[in-house]
Amino acid sequence: MVDCCSAFGLMPLSQAKTNLLDKISLVKDSETISINKCMQRVNARSISSPINVPSHNNSAMDGYAFNGDFSQNEVIPKDHKFELIGIAMAGSPFLGELKPGQCIRIMTGAVVPDSANTVEMQENITVADSTVQLNQSLKIDNHIRKAGEDITIGQTVFEEGHLFSATDVGLLASLGVENVYVKRRPKVAVFSTGDELKSAGQSLSLGDIYESNSHVVIAMLEKMNVEVIDLGIIEDDYEKIKQAFIKADELADAVISSGGVSVGDADYTKDVLGELGHIDFWKIAIKPGKPFAFGQLPNSVFFGLPGNPVSATVTFHLLGVPALKKMMGTDFSDPMLIPAVTTDRIRKRAGRMDFQRGVANINLNGQLEVLPLAKQGSGILSSISKANCYIVLEQSHEGCNAGEKVNIQLFDHIIGR
Ligand SMILES: Nc1nc2c(c(=O)[nH]1)N[C@H]1C(S)=C(S)[C@@H](COP(=O)(O)OP(=O)(O)OC[C@H]3O[C@@H](n4cnc5c(N)ncnc54)[C@H](O)[C@@H]3O)O[C@H]1N2
Numbered sequence: 001m002v003d004c005c006s007a008f009g010l011m012p013l014s015q016a017k018t019n020l021l022d023k024i025s026l027v028k029d030s031e032t033i034s035i036n037k038c039m040q041r042v043n044a045r046s047i048s049s050p051i052n053v054p055s056h057n058n059s060a061m062d063g064y065a066f067n068g069d070f071s072q073n074e075v076i077p078k079d080h081k082f083e084l085i086g087i088a089m090a091g092s093p094f095l096g097e098l099k100p101g102q103c104i105r106i107m108t109g110a111v112v113p114d115s116a117n118t119v120e121m122q123e124n125i126t127v128a129d130s131t132v133q134l135n136q137s138l139k140i141d142n143h144i145r146k147a148g149e150d151i152t153i154g155q156t157v158f159e160e161g162h163l164f165s166a167t168d169v170g171l172l173a174s175l176g177v178e179n180v181y182v183k184r185r186p187k188v189a190v191f192s193t194g195d196e197l198k199s200a201g202q203s204l205s206l207g208d209i210y211e212s213n214s215h216v217v218i219a220m221l222e223k224m225n226v227e228v229i230d231l232g233i234i235e236d237d238y239e240k241i242k243q244a245f246i247k248a249d250e251l252a253d254a255v256i257s258s259g260g261v262s263v264g265d266a267d268y269t270k271d272v273l274g275e276l277g278h279i280d281f282w283k284i285a286i287k288p289g290k291p292f293a294f295g296q297l298p299n300s301v302f303f304g305l306p307g308n309p310v311s312a313t314v315t316f317h318l319l320g321v322p323a324l325k326k327m328m329g330t331d332f333s334d335p336m337l338i339p340a341v342t343t344d345r346i347r348k349r350a351g352r353m354d355f356q357r358g359v360a361n362i363n364l365n366g367q368l369e370v371l372p373l374a375k376q377g378s379g380i381l382s383s384i385s386k387a388n389c390y391i392v393l394e395q396s397h398e399g400c401n402a403g404e405k406v407n408i409q410l411f412d413h414i415i416g417r
């Protein structure tokens with residue numbers, strides 16, 4: 001049976017995504033870099049811990065470490081007194097041995113000697129001369145951070161394919177790791193097509209607009225930490241667009257253009273793609289973003305984003321991001337769909353899967369709600385700039401009233417940490 005969309009030449013998003021991802025291969029090379037440069041880079045070799053973290057039992061508080069007699073029951077009673085025999089600072093351990101009934105002064109992070117079996121914070125202690133008295137009863141192992149309780153020596157800390165975050169950099173540093181072996185950054189060439197497109201600083205004649213799609217795409221590519229090759233604005237001229245394709249294909253693993261993928265008289269993108277390479281598909285059953293084109297060039301894969309700014313952003317999010325993540329060698333699974341209640345009526349006709357722009361937040365009842373933004377046109381860049389999520393409406397969805405449940409996808413879950 002032919003579904004409504006393939007009858008009109010529109011491919012369902014899931015099928016488009018599967019087709020596209022099948023054609024994406026992982027960048028081959030890897031390199032060694034400093035951990036300080038590894039944010040948003042993909043780990044190319046599993047990393048195991050060279051040490052225990054923490055490497056020694058240490059105190060979680062400024063206070064006193066005791067050798068308490070826990071043989072009767074597991075609590076030392078309030079008012080119990082200990083003899084104070086020394087001090088342990090972070091970086092200056094106490095090297096003696098505590099006998100039962102003895103204690104030492106200890107600072108947060110200092111080694112708890114093997115001969116101490118519990119720690120109390122100084123607020124719960126009374127000290128007079130060399131005697132330390134408990135203001136409340138004390139349990140064994142209190143406030144001791146055990147060696148290896150976070151990570152044990154030899155434990156795998158990062159699998160191959162892990163995308164490093166800022167806190168991962170800290171974790172690597174805490175293990176004494178200086179360098180990591182990571183996948184090469186994919187090279188991505190970007191250009192925009194259109195006679196009407198001008199750059200900031202240029203004056204606008206009637207019909208001209210300031211070009212924005214490459215700025216959005218490049219900003220998102222930089223967030224993904226891929227290598228960007230900015231080829232600028234190309235006029236609506238078949239030969240010039242062809243030359244841009246050839247140059248981009250020579251330089252990059254992936255080429256992303258915007259504009260010229262519809263049916264207008266100056267929409268040359270897919271014709272050039274067909275001449276130089278192969279069109280895998282064109283037109284998908286989504287709104288916005290229907291005329292997206294995907295194909296292959298001799299050395300690279302090609303993503304033809306539609307010119308309308310919201311359509312370009314949506315198609316980059318839905319298809320460009322997972323493809324590049326796959327190329328980078330990291331997780332490219334779909335971002336979470338989260339149920340939320342719409343605060344307003346949503347209009348939609350059955351046919352295309354719709355990615356409306358919304359603002360999600362937790363209301364006073366603790367419920368996740370989403371406001372569908374009023375202006376949903378595919379040229380309204382300010383709406384997507386205001387939004388923090390997509391309201392994801394399946395192809396057959398026919399709109400709904402305020403108070404009904406819809407699914408959302410948070411932008412932060414799409415483009416990553
Ligand atoms: N007869 C039909 N016309 C259109 C259809 C259709 O199915 N039949 N589809 C519409 C849809 S949906 C979209 S989306 C657009 C996509 O068209 P193109 O990819 O060919 O894009 P352009 O025509 O070049 O531009 C569309 C629009 O976006 C502005 N634009 C283009 N590039 C940029 C840029 N880099 N920065 C900012 N704005 C840009 C451009 O000025 C136009 O206003 O086609 C519909 N038409």
Ligand code: MOO
Nearest residue numbers: 288289290311378
């Ligand atoms: O798909 Mo177009 O992107 O609806 O404006």
